[in-house]
Amino acid sequence: xxxxQKSARQLASxxxxxxxxxICLSCRISRRRHASSAAAAAVEQPAPLQTIxxxxxxxxxxxxxALKAGVVLCRPPQITRDLQPFEKAFFLYQRRLNExxxxxxxxxxxxxxxxxxxxxxxxxxxxxxxxxxxxxxYHAYGKEGWNDEVLVGAKESEPEWQVEALLKDMEVPAAGxxxxxxxxGAMVEKREEVERPMSRVTEAxxxxxxxxxxxxxxxxxxxxxxNGEGRWTFPCDRLIGREGLHLAAERILVQxxxxxxxxxxxxxxxxxYFHADFPKGIMNEEKNVEEVGxxxxxxxxxxxxxxxxxxxxxxxxxxxKWLAKExxxxxxxxxxxxxxxxxxxxx
Amino acid sequence: MxxxxxxxxxxxxxxxxxRPVVRCANLPIRxxxxxxxxxxxxxASSFSAPPPSEDIVKSYDPVAQSRRRGRRLPPSRYxxxxxxxxxxxxxxxxxxPPSDPSSRVFQPGPFSLPRLExxxxxxxxxxxxxxxxxxxxxxxxAPPKGARLRSWEGASPxxxxxxxxxxxxxxxxxxxxxxxxxxxxxxxxxxxxHSMVKEANExxxxxxxxxxxxxxxxxxxxKVHKARMxxxxxxxxxxxxxxxxxxLTGEDMYHFLGKTIDVVLPRIKDWKGVKGSSxxxxxxxxxxxxxxxxxxxxxxxxxxxxxxxxxxPGCHVTVHTSATNDRDARLLLSSIGIPFYGKLVD
Numbered sequence: 001x002x003x004x005q006k007s008a009r010q011l012a013s014x015x016x017x018x019x020x021x022x023i024c025l026s027c028r029i030s031r032r033r034h035a036s037s038a039a040a041a042a043v044e045q046p047a048p049l050q051t052i053x054x055x056x057x058x059x060x061x062x063x064x065x066a067l068k069a070g071v072v073l074c075r076p077p078q079i080t081r082d083l084q085p086f087e088k089a090f091f092l093y094q095r096r097l098n099e100x101x102x103x104x105x106x107x108x109x110x111x112x113x114x115x116x117x118x119x120x121x122x123x124x125x126x127x128x129x130x131x132x133x134x135x136x137x138y139h140a141y142g143k144e145g146w147n148d149e150v151l152v153g154a155k156e157s158e159p160e161w162q163v164e165a166l167l168k169d170m171e172v173p174a175a176g177x178x179x180x181x182x183x184x185g186a187m188v189e190k191r192e193e194v195e196r197p198m199s200r201v202t203e204a205x206x207x208x209x210x211x212x213x214x215x216x217x218x219x220x221x222x223x224x225x226x227n228g229e230g231r232w233t234f235p236c237d238r239l240i241g242r243e244g245l246h247l248a249a250e251r252i253l254v255q256x257x258x259x260x261x262x263x264x265x266x267x268x269x270x271x272x273y274f275h276a277d278f279p280k281g282i283m284n285e286e287k288n289v290e291e292v293g294x295x296x297x298x299x300x301x302x303x304x305x306x307x308x309x310x311x312x313x314x315x316x317x318x319x320x321k322w323l324a325k326e327x328x329x330x331x332x333x334x335x336x337x338x339x340x341x342x343x344x345x346x347x
Numbered sequence: 348m349x350x351x352x353x354x355x356x357x358x359x360x361x362x363x364x365x366r367p368v369v370r371c372a373n374l375p376i377r378x379x380x381x382x383x384x385x386x387x388x389x390x391a392s393s394f395s396a397p398p399p400s401e402d403i404v405k406s407y408d409p410v411a412q413s414r415r416r417g418r419r420l421p422p423s424r425y426x427x428x429x430x431x432x433x434x435x436x437x438x439x440x441x442x443x444p445p446s447d448p449s450s451r452v453f454q455p456g457p458f459s460l461p462r463l464e465x466x467x468x469x470x471x472x473x474x475x476x477x478x479x480x481x482x483x484x485x486x487x488x489a490p491p492k493g494a495r496l497r498s499w500e501g502a503s504p505x506x507x508x509x510x511x512x513x514x515x516x517x518x519x520x521x522x523x524x525x526x527x528x529x530x531x532x533x534x535x536x537x538x539x540x541h542s543m544v545k546e547a548n549e550x551x552x553x554x555x556x557x558x559x560x561x562x563x564x565x566x567x568x569x570k571v572h573k574a575r576m577x578x579x580x581x582x583x584x585x586x587x588x589x590x591x592x593x594x595l596t597g598e599d600m601y602h603f604l605g606k607t608i609d610v611v612l613p614r615i616k617d618w619k620g621v622k623g624s625s626x627x628x629x630x631x632x633x634x635x636x637x638x639x640x641x642x643x644x645x646x647x648x649x650x651x652x653x654x655x656x657x658x659x660p661g662c663h664v665t666v667h668t669s670a671t672n673d674r675d676a677r678l679l680l681s682s683i684g685i686p687f688y689g690k691l692v693d
Contacts (some may be wrong), residue, residue: 077465077469077470083461087460094455094458097453097455098458109653111650126481147409152399152404153404266474266477267479267480269481270478345469347469
């Protein structure tokens, strides 16, 4: 799916590579294309590219931005989201309408006559009046079938209530007592317990543990770290040598969070960027440029297993947190937030 | 750099000028197109309206009310009969929309928000978008492409106004792959479950079992298909019923794929995955399930004994995606959990 990227790279590799070149790869490509088209039609001159001054003056070093790669490490939602009240009510109403419109349940196809399962079915159907197990007591074919809407405050539309109803239906009478209970015609008290689903709220949620990956199972969580200056950001670092953003992201993940994380860096293109201007230019002796600011390009990554460990980190990071989107807004600076808000998932 | 300088010049001018400018160093203030529109919106909403008071809620009991009434209300008070025939847009008696429960074509649903759909929206779709993103620098114009259909070259007078020739090498025009944007990320559009039963040639009753099985696992009504021509080797005779299909979309599709991927496929012993050469080269992939696999669907398992012995059929499952080539479709399917093996053919 990445044919365009590949060809862009090929184009770039064919062009003469200058590590000191302050112009980015895609701009260089577009400049070449413009140059070639300009040969054909001299009228079209690349206007925006004139803003980049040529590095000619020998007295003062050329100005450039410090290029950095950042990693947005994300744990995707683990469970389905909670339904809105309207959705709950709508789904229950549609189920009841379906019960009214569908053909009656064919008991003979599912239960052989006079088997224990058949008797059990008849007993259950008598109490809830309908074949569906999770729509409450409702007789769709009866005289009051029109009463298909539940009243304010009814529990039938709550998913918790429906799960309970399904589990209650799954419970089978303990062996030996079924026949006795059926003969007596009374409700069988002793029943085998059915395994309950796990809670949607975890221990980490109750403790408010922001370092755990088990928190907020319905939401995407993002790894933020506290850097040496005490600011919360996504882990980031300078690009070293000729490495691309993808390689840099993989390196940063290991150098910041340790090797105990099974991660996947999604794609080769960044999903967002943050840029800041320094109050005063900083001289970079290594590249012989004056850095007037920094540009951080964020790569998206997913964590599959493991946990971050900052003990061995190489960036002087102090702390980390796994935060959802709205918690991030309160943690990072307003300027940083305005740069990252649109690349984070809503859920 | 020039732009940066321009900004600093503006900043100097504003500071030295007479008009005071509100400094907003930290607060990112943006104007959006919707900013003005929000002022026109009415602030009042039915959501903010207070609910009915406690005693009204407590005292409202429609069933008791109708029982107290004793007699039946005339049907005209509560029954709306949509017109039996559509008499055109100008007729005063218009049928209600199909989503209205009083409509004659009303189908209830949806009944749930499938898990696979939620996973697709929250995780898979953004990842596919990131993977397929192609950067075009500002000022980029796509190079013009040549026409896909060829004209007829030659001296023959019959080439005049003749419909254009197909592409070189093949008769068909393949679907074009557009650059992926947030609008056209590949997604699931449908599933077709198809089951052909050879024995139905001799005994059409065998097809009824297949019908019940496919209906049970898909939750959709099946269609029956007849053989178009006689094939001696397969025992087909023209006009005899041979197969059933069920077309799934929306909620049914997500539930069917979800239980296939999470329950049925992991139970298959020594299953390598879906063959990599599967696909119709326009984004629709097919895989097969044997009779034992179909029997391990939870809906069949729950009353396996009620189906006639050895008459549960196998089936083919075709997954339709909005991708225009098999490569993208395979990427989508492997991201929802279907493995592929062997040589991948695009």
